[in-house]
Amino acid sequence: MSAPTVETIQVRHCNFEAKVKVKGSGSPVVYLHTAGGPRWDDFLDALAEHHTVFAPDHPGLGETNRDSIYDVESLWDLILIYDEILDGLGLPSADVVGSSFGGMVACELAAHRPERVAKLVLIDPIGLWREDVPVAPYMLLPQDKLVATLFANLEAKQVQEFLTLPDDPQQRAVAMADSVWAMGTTGKFVWPIPDKGLSKRMHRITAPTLIVWGKEDALISPVYAQEFADRIADSRVEIIEGAGHVPQWEQPDAVRPLVLDFLKSSS
Amino acid sequence: MKVTSFHFMPYRDLPDDFDKRYDSAWVDAPWWELGDGSKAGDYYNWSLDELMLAAKMGFDGLGTNEHHQNAYGFMCNPNLFGAILAKMTRDQGLDDVALVQLGATVSSTSPPIRIAEEYAVLDCISGGRLVAGLPLGLGCDANVSYGVTPIEQRERWREAIDLMLRAWTAEEFFAWNGKYFQLPKVNLWPRPVQDPHPPLLIPGAASSSTWDYCHDRDLPYAFLSYFGGESAEGVMDRFWERAAAKDKDANPYRASFLQLVGVAETDEEAERLFAPHIEHFYHKALHLPLHYLATPGYSDYKSLINLFSSGMLKYLDFSVDLKPLKARDMIDEGFVVIGSPATVREKLEHMVRRLNVGHLMPVLQFGSMPHELAMNNIELFGREVLPHLQNIWQEDGWDNPWWPKQLAKTPVRSAA
Numbered sequence: 001m002s003a004p005t006v007e008t009i010q011v012r013h014c015n016f017e018a019k020v021k022v023k024g025s026g027s028p029v030v031y032l033h034t035a036g037g038p039r040w041d042d043f044l045d046a047l048a049e050h051h052t053v054f055a056p057d058h059p060g061l062g063e064t065n066r067d068s069i070y071d072v073e074s075l076w077d078l079i080l081i082y083d084e085i086l087d088g089l090g091l092p093s094a095d096v097v098g099s100s101f102g103g104m105v106a107c108e109l110a111a112h113r114p115e116r117v118a119k120l121v122l123i124d125p126i127g128l129w130r131e132d133v134p135v136a137p138y139m140l141l142p143q144d145k146l147v148a149t150l151f152a153n154l155e156a157k158q159v160q161e162f163l164t165l166p167d168d169p170q171q172r173a174v175a176m177a178d179s180v181w182a183m184g185t186t187g188k189f190v191w192p193i194p195d196k197g198l199s200k201r202m203h204r205i206t207a208p209t210l211i212v213w214g215k216e217d218a219l220i221s222p223v224y225a226q227e228f229a230d231r232i233a234d235s236r237v238e239i240i241e242g243a244g245h246v247p248q249w250e251q252p253d254a255v256r257p258l259v260l261d262f263l264k265s266s267s
Numbered sequence: 268m269k270v271t272s273f274h275f276m277p278y279r280d281l282p283d284d285f286d287k288r289y290d291s292a293w294v295d296a297p298w299w300e301l302g303d304g305s306k307a308g309d310y311y312n313w314s315l316d317e318l319m320l321a322a323k324m325g326f327d328g329l330g331t332n333e334h335h336q337n338a339y340g341f342m343c344n345p346n347l348f349g350a351i352l353a354k355m356t357r358d359q360g361l362d363d364v365a366l367v368q369l370g371a372t373v374s375s376t377s378p379p380i381r382i383a384e385e386y387a388v389l390d391c392i393s394g395g396r397l398v399a400g401l402p403l404g405l406g407c408d409a410n411v412s413y414g415v416t417p418i419e420q421r422e423r424w425r426e427a428i429d430l431m432l433r434a435w436t437a438e439e440f441f442a443w444n445g446k447y448f449q450l451p452k453v454n455l456w457p458r459p460v461q462d463p464h465p466p467l468l469i470p471g472a473a474s475s476s477t478w479d480y481c482h483d484r485d486l487p488y489a490f491l492s493y494f495g496g497e498s499a500e501g502v503m504d505r506f507w508e509r510a511a512a513k514d515k516d517a518n519p520y521r522a523s524f525l526q527l528v529g530v531a532e533t534d535e536e537a538e539r540l541f542a543p544h545i546e547h548f549y550h551k552a553l554h555l556p557l558h559y560l561a562t563p564g565y566s567d568y569k570s571l572i573n574l575f576s577s578g579m580l581k582y583l584d585f586s587v588d589l590k591p592l593k594a595r596d597m598i599d600e601g602f603v604v605i606g607s608p609a610t611v612r613e614k615l616e617h618m619v620r621r622l623n624v625g626h627l628m629p630v631l632q633f634g635s636m637p638h639e640l641a642m643n644n645i646e647l648f649g650r651e652v653l654p655h656l657q658n659i660w661q662e663d664g665w666d667n668p669w670w671p672k673q674l675a676k677t678p679v680r681s682a683a
Contacts, residue, residue, distance in 0.1 A: 060568075066568040067567075067568070069418065070418075070422065073446065139417075139562055139563050140411065140558060140559070140562065141558065142556055142557075142558050143558075169576065170576060172575070173572055173575035173576035174572065174575075176571070176575045177568060177571035177572045177574075177575055180561075180563045180564075180566075180571055181563070181564075181568050181571060182563075183563035183564070184417055184418045184562075184563035184564025184565070185418060185564065187416070187417060187418065187562075187563055187564050188416055188418045188419065188564065191410070191414075191416040191417060191564075192410070192411075192414040192416075
């Protein structure tokens with residue numbers, strides 16, 4: 001598999017220099033990553049076989065300047081940045097896929113600019129809150145409990161790759177710092193409770209929406225799948241057996257065809 | 268040297284299996300299972316009595332601090348205690364002791380001019396004896412207990428300090444249009460007695476960003492470590508290297524160091540008396556996992572790289588399990604300085620000279636230590652160790668511009 005290219009988009013909002021990984025050809029799909037940080041994975045390669053995949057790095061992560069996050073002061077800023085990244089990529093509209101934190105951002109974008117999101121795929125998104133089934137405080141967990149909260153299928157190849165740190169001490173230090181920084185920079189928009197009013201805005205979403213949820217997600221319970229579905233007019237839910245919070249890694253063979261079929265029917 | 272009796276007022280009575288029963292001493296220790304308001308009342312009163320005894324024994328300063336939702340130390344607002352101490356020391360003629368507020372956390376107080384006001388009140392009541400500590404605040408306090416967004420905490424702290432300084436000194440009304448705080452009209456009442464404002468002190472836990480903040484503003488740093496002088500050597504060496512790199516001199520008064528200390532008639536007696544309280548402190552009060560100390564975003568990226576690549580933080584990053592260590596091990600490792608007056612004098616003098624610190628902050632009540640033993644410890648330290656320490660650095664001729672001006676004199680009370 002070839003590596004994606006990196007496109008730089010100078011965004012006027014917050015003076016942010018965006019970095020977007022691009023690969024493939026076909027109708028555009030924008031992928032918004034999790035609070036674990038940007039990773040080009042097998043799932044994105046699979047999407048890139050049929051689509052042009054654009055995967056922007058959250059401010060402060062990936063190829064972006066680490067301190068750029070300090071200029072992005074609010075969720076409103078963040079969503080306007082994504083709106084301007086789509087401008088910069090020349091995409092009046094695109095399919096948007098978001099996983100976990102990225103799913104919340106995708107919802108916010110689709111609520112803010114409904115016409116820009118052609119189809120929406122949400123994979124275990126956060127952004128809603130139920131008193132009786134609270135979202136796990138994932139930023140406050142020790143490593144072992146965090147891993148147990150994230151994954152139901154630890155044997156999966158991409159889960160193992162995610163959990164393996166480099167041997168070289170300096171690379172290892174950078175990987176550890178990046179991992180903490182990924183939670184810190186995304187946490188800026190969800191701390192201390194990942195409920196920033198999305199439920200009030202979701203009625204604005206018009207995109208046909210596929211909601212994918214790991215049946216054993218211990219970070220945000222699958223009961224939230226219906227909460228998202230109830231607020232998005234044209235939506236359907238798919239529950240993935242044997243997967244936790246990151247089903248595209250834990251059960252890739254189940255998730256990939258679901259998402260590809262859904263995106264195909266849109267074009 | 269300036270010696271400040273530092274007290275963080277722990278919950279002194281915790282069950283033996285506390286650290287097995289609960290995930291940590293912070294946030295996870297349920298008040299409804301462990302806490303007793305009457306006992307807490309005793310602890311508050313005893314702690315104040317212990318600090319007042321330190322004032323009588325001739326300590327240069329009395330130190331209090333702010334923490335929340337924990338059994339480790341729960342002066343939720345140090346200024347409540349500072350106010351009591353300001354009044355009592357003044358009334359009892361002990362008005363040569365500084366009030367070292369170590370201090371109120373401005374990043375989690377909104378608006379932070381509340382702290383500017385409270386500090387000014389303390390300075391007014393005490394007649395200009397305040398040292399204004401401005402800690403960034405721990406993640407478990409500011410982020411978990413008070414909900415401050417971790418990645419915003421350091422910026423909030425910097426902005427809050429800038430706002431406080433302007434509020435203390437401005438001779439005009441001003442509006443504050445900051446990133447985190449907006450105030451339409453600032454005209455602070457009261458203002459401090461000390462002119463232009465009380466000396467500042469920046470406590471920290473080995474973050475290189477905090478050192479740079481201190482050196483860039485010519486402010487003193489207090490290294491709050493519980494792991495003794497030896498483990499602090501790497502940290503303080505780097506602090507001084509950074510000072511030199513920023514053209515700051517090696518004036519020891521730029522630095523403070525915290526140290527748990529227990530004094531008795533002999534080394535053996537000291538170990539016997541303090542061992543259970545050492546273990547209580549390190550096993551229970553410091554039952555504090557790393558992920559609470561530094562919530563993601565709390566440390567900036569540069570500090571994270573330093574933390575993960577330097578290896579300078581033996582014990583300090585809380586990555587070593589303290590539970591298997593016995594009191595003897597912790598004495599040997601130098602976490603605590605325990606012994607006869609002669610032993611303690613010698614160890615502390617070696618430590619402060621090696622670290623080049625001009626302010627020492629001994630903690631003389633820690634863990635489960637009962638009131639009577641704490642009082643004996645303070646008295647013996649005050650009588651047999653303190654006068655010796657206060658003479659350190661005297662002959663070196665350094666100025667100490669980071670101490671209340673009216674208290675900048677050689678202590679005259681060598682014994683109570």
